Amino acid sequence: MLETIWFILWGVLWAVYFMLDGFDLGLGALMPALAKNETDRRIVYNSMGPFWDGNEVWLVTAGGATFAAFPTAYAIMFNGLYSALLLLLFALIIRGVCFEFRGKVDNPQWKAFWDVAMAVSSFLPTLLLGVAFANIFKGIPIDQSGIYHGTLFTLLNPYGLAGGVLFVLLFMVHGSLWLAVKSEGELQARAASMAKKLWPALLVVAVLFLLFTFVVTNLFNNYFKYPLMWMLPGVAVASLLLTRVFIQQAAWWKSWFASSATIVFVTLFGVGGLFPNILPSSINKAFSVTAFNSASSQLTLKIMLGVALVIVPIVIGYQTWVYIFLRDKVTEKDLSYEEAY
Amino acid sequence: MDVLLLSRLQFAVATMFHFLFVPLTLGLSILTAIYETKYVKTGDADYKRAAKFWGKLFLINFALGVVTGITLEFQFGTNWSSYSKYVGDIFGSLLAIEATLAFYMESTFVGLWLFTWDKVKPAVHATFIWIVAISSNLSALWILIANGWMQNPVGYVLRNGRAELDNFITVITNPFGLIEFIHTVSGAYILAGFFVLGVSAWHLLRKNETQFFTKSFKVAATFTLIFALVEVFNGHIHGSEVAKVQPAKLAAMESHWETRKNASMYLFALPDPANEKNAVELLPIPGMLSMLAFHTLDAEVKGLKDFPKQDRPPVELTFWSFRVMVGLGFLFALVGGLAWLKRNDPVSSPALLKLLLLMIPMPYIANEAGWIVAEVGRQPWLVYGMMRTSEGVSTLAVSQVAISLAAFVVFYTALGLVDFYLLAKYARKGPVH
Numbered sequence: 001m002l003e004t005i006w007f008i009l010w011g012v013l014w015a016v017y018f019m020l021d022g023f024d025l026g027l028g029a030l031m032p033a034l035a036k037n038e039t040d041r042r043i044v045y046n047s048m049g050p051f052w053d054g055n056e057v058w059l060v061t062a063g064g065a066t067f068a069a070f071p072t073a074y075a076i077m078f079n080g081l082y083s084a085l086l087l088l089l090f091a092l093i094i095r096g097v098c099f100e101f102r103g104k105v106d107n108p109q110w111k112a113f114w115d116v117a118m119a120v121s122s123f124l125p126t127l128l129l130g131v132a133f134a135n136i137f138k139g140i141p142i143d144q145s146g147i148y149h150g151t152l153f154t155l156l157n158p159y160g161l162a163g164g165v166l167f168v169l170l171f172m173v174h175g176s177l178w179l180a181v182k183s184e185g186e187l188q189a190r191a192a193s194m195a196k197k198l199w200p201a202l203l204v205v206a207v208l209f210l211l212f213t214f215v216v217t218n219l220f221n222n223y224f225k226y227p228l229m230w231m232l233p234g235v236a237v238a239s240l241l242l243t244r245v246f247i248q249q250a251a252w253w254k255s256w257f258a259s260s261a262t263i264v265f266v267t268l269f270g271v272g273g274l275f276p277n278i279l280p281s282s283i284n285k286a287f288s289v290t291a292f293n294s295a296s297s298q299l300t301l302k303i304m305l306g307v308a309l310v311i312v313p314i315v316i317g318y319q320t321w322v323y324i325f326l327r328d329k330v331t332e333k334d335l336s337y338e339e340a341y
Numbered sequence: 342m343d344v345l346l347l348s349r350l351q352f353a354v355a356t357m358f359h360f361l362f363v364p365l366t367l368g369l370s371i372l373t374a375i376y377e378t379k380y381v382k383t384g385d386a387d388y389k390r391a392a393k394f395w396g397k398l399f400l401i402n403f404a405l406g407v408v409t410g411i412t413l414e415f416q417f418g419t420n421w422s423s424y425s426k427y428v429g430d431i432f433g434s435l436l437a438i439e440a441t442l443a444f445y446m447e448s449t450f451v452g453l454w455l456f457t458w459d460k461v462k463p464a465v466h467a468t469f470i471w472i473v474a475i476s477s478n479l480s481a482l483w484i485l486i487a488n489g490w491m492q493n494p495v496g497y498v499l500r501n502g503r504a505e506l507d508n509f510i511t512v513i514t515n516p517f518g519l520i521e522f523i524h525t526v527s528g529a530y531i532l533a534g535f536f537v538l539g540v541s542a543w544h545l546l547r548k549n550e551t552q553f554f555t556k557s558f559k560v561a562a563t564f565t566l567i568f569a570l571v572e573v574f575n576g577h578i579h580g581s582e583v584a585k586v587q588p589a590k591l592a593a594m595e596s597h598w599e600t601r602k603n604a605s606m607y608l609f610a611l612p613d614p615a616n617e618k619n620a621v622e623l624l625p626i627p628g629m630l631s632m633l634a635f636h637t638l639d640a641e642v643k644g645l646k647d648f649p650k651q652d653r654p655p656v657e658l659t660f661w662s663f664r665v666m667v668g669l670g671f672l673f674a675l676v677g678g679l680a681w682l683k684r685n686d687p688v689s690s691p692a693l694l695k696l697l698l699l700m701i702p703m704p705y706i707a708n709e710a711g712w713i714v715a716e717v718g719r720q721p722w723l724v725y726g727m728m729r730t731s732e733g734v735s736t737l738a739v740s741q742v743a744i745s746l747a748a749f750v751v752f753y754t755a756l757g758l759v760d761f762y763l764l765a766k767y768a769r770k771g772p773v774h
Contacts, residue, residue, distance in 0.1 A: 050452035053407065057440060057448045060411055064437035067418065071429020071503075078418025078425075079735040085419055086745050090752060093408040097756060100404035104763050147736050296430040297505040304434050307441060315445045322453050325460075338393075338773065339455050 002301040006069040007278070007291040009308060011271030013065050015264040017058035018129070018167075019174075022263050023256070024048040024055060026175025028095065028122025029168070031115065034179060034194060039332060040187050041115060045099060045341040046330045047182035052099065054319055056092065066278075068304050072146070072294035073278040080140060080148030080279075081132060084155060088128045095121040103341050126171045127164040131155050134163020137217045137270050139282035146289065159216050166209045169202040170263055173243070177256040182330050192247065195255070199244050206240065206266075218280070219273025232272050236265035345734045347742040348420040351749055355412055356716075357709055358753045362406035362760075364708050367481055367526055368533020369399040370474035375560055377467040387553050393458075394772035395537065395557070396470070401763050403451065405756060414440075420742065424723055424733030430505045431497055431512060432487055439483035446476035481529075482522050489518020491724050492715070493586045504727065517582055521715070524579045527572040528711060531673050532704035534565025538680055539701035540768045542687070542694035550771055551688055562677070562684040569677040572670055577633065583718075584634035584642070587725055589652060590718035592645045593659040595630055604630040604642040614656045617646055654720045662713035669707035676700055 027034075027048060035041040066074040078085055094117050102114035138159050141149040176198065179191035210233070213219055223229050239261035246255035274280070278294060281287035295301060334340060373396045380388035414436055417425045425433065454469035461469075496511030497504045506512065538561050541554040584591045591597070596612040596619055597604060606629035613620040628638040635642070645653055680697060683690050723730040 050456045054449035057445045061440045064440040067433030068437035071433050072426050074418050075422035075425040079422035089412045096408035300430045300506045311441045
């Protein structure tokens with residue numbers, strides 16, 4: 001029972017991470033296409049400035065929860081996906097310092113360097129996270145001792161890449177909508193038109209990914225077994241469509257929320273289909289790492305559940321408060337603020 | 342080179358680099374909070390400028406501390422997966438608690454503090470930096486409880502082929518972890534204190550913003566002296582705890598080969614591990630080692646020779662790092678005392694100011710040396726007495742770890758240089774008017 005609860009929490013932590021860091025990763029990757037001058041670029045940085053760090057902690061928590069609740073899964077996943085994971089970490093390191101370093105030297109080349117670094121180090125994690133999760137959905141070549149029989153390139157199979165493209169488009173739409181929320185004038189118009197242009201591509205890729213998933217993974221088995229679970233992909237599709245409706249109405253906050261819901265429910269759809277597997281083995285079903293054969297002791301699961309149920313709502317509370325408190329658009333006036341990025 | 346050695350090197354690079362930034366984060370957040378609180382209480386604009394100036398240096402440093410910390414959490418899985426599997430039940434939960442309880446708060450409120458100088462009342466704004474300071478230090482507490490468990494595993498049972506949690510309260514009240522926490526954060530506060538004293542000295546020597554930097558100096562001098570003294574006492578307590586639970590580490594720290602009662606401490610010694618003795622032993626203080634370790638002159642201190650060779654830590658590295666740390670620790674108390682005596686008028690002592698400038702790197706060296714004593718001195722164990730380092734490593738190809746290690750070295754060197762350059766640049770620039 002505790003294993004099941006933790007599996008759900010594990011999925012929710014990843015979903016929230018993708019939803020939150022998703023917009024700043026997507027926006028970072030799109031910055032060269034959206035920001036045409038220094039003022040634009042600074043608005044983009046400052047629109048993410050107070051939030052990105054708090055968003056990224058959800059990744060640390062998702063990783064930490066994997067370690068605490070499913071240590072065997074944590075060990076096998078991170079050992080097996082070694083190269084992909086280190087690439088992801090290096091990219092996130094660069095990304096973090098971009099914010100702090102870029103504005104600290106008044107030299108256009110210095111800034112241009114960090115702008116390129118920001119775009120690359122935002123794009124790469126997005127792609128890698130999508131590739132990694134698609135491969136997990138499909139199953140990875142692990143043997144009975146959890147040893148991974150493959151390389152970084154094993155992950156770059158068509159389905160893995162499709163997952164990567166899906167994440168890139170999801171995050172880019174999400175990021176454009178965030179900028180539409182936080183900016184005004186021409187920059188906002190560019191962000192809005194970007195979201196509009198990317199949306200049909202996202203829809204096509206999402207549909208293809210679902211079909212592909214049906215063909216190469218076992219994710220749908222759970223859905224045929226427990227029909228109530230169709231709600232998850234159902235809400236995902238509905239939110240995706242609503243995103244477009246709200247874009248049409250220029251209701252930016254609403255469209256951003258709809259896109260958030262899309263990301264959350266796409267993730268939950270995948271994780272829901274995965275249950276009880278955390279890492280299905282593509283070599284032999286029996287080698288799969290599940291919530292049950294990789295879990296911590298009942299005592300640890302219980303204590304950690306207590307910690308999560310008390311602390312996480314508090315975290316959600318103060319993070320929500322910060323988002324509400326700093327909800328205003330970033331204007332040129334804000335850029336003259338001494339501490340702005 | 343095998344995967345084990347490469348993974349150890351990589352972890353050493355990643356941790357030691359991370360720990361170039363952590364101590365300043367821990368200490369400077371508190372000092373910044375103190376300056377801002379003084380502004381709220383007195384309305385003196387210099388203190389607001391101080392909070393902004395030191396806060397800016399804090400943030401330049403903070404960014405690298407955060408991003409290099411994330412890598413560490415994941416390296417337990419990437420390079421030490423057998424370890425993670427074996428102890429995840431306990432160790433993993435401590436890391437997860439750290440993230441939930443402390444890291445969220447720190448990361449969320451640092452952004453809030455940065456962006457709201459003109460959006461909230463001064464008192465509210467000051468509470469934001471206090472939340473950052475407290476949560477950073479809370480973060481250190483959980484990490485050191487986790488490290489303390491590796492040093493002195495308690496509250497577990499070996500079951501299902503792994504270490505499982507038996508008593509959570511025992512784990513989180515592990516004296517080793519708590520003493521280590523006080524030891525580590527005091528070291529961090531000393532580092533931050535000397536950082537502020539040194540940067541202030543640089544400006545005071547140039548008669549730049551004398552009034553401003555005298556105020557910064559005064560607070561930092563008291564802060565530094567307090568924690569330099571705490572560290573001397575705590576260092577002693579920490580040493581006795583090591584003597585109790587990690588006798589092999591203690592013997593390596595002192596290069597103490599023969600088991601004996603009334604063991605002397607040598608003010609100067611040259612270890613000769615190949616011949617299991619010291620090549621030179623000068624200036625003995627009779628009974629001092631027994632006294633320091635067990636608080637009585639005739640206590641028996643176990644020598645390295647009484648540990649099987651495969652259970653002994655590397656002697657020279659542990660021994661020398663310990664000496665560097667302790668020597669510097671006493672120096673900090675001394676120089677901290679001098680700075681405190683001159684706290685009201687530091688500009689009148691250019692010699693002291695020049696000394697303080699030279700002191701900036703010293704606590705960095707002491708902090709790193711301390712971690713070498715803690716981690717190298719724990720070898721060959723990954724979890725003391727329970728799991729050997731060689732048993733904890735992942736299944737990886739040599740090429741994978743060689744490439745990632747090279748990438749870490751290149752990448753971290755570049756980032757470190759840029760960060761150092763920016764810190765120096767903004768430290769020299771001085772406060773904004």
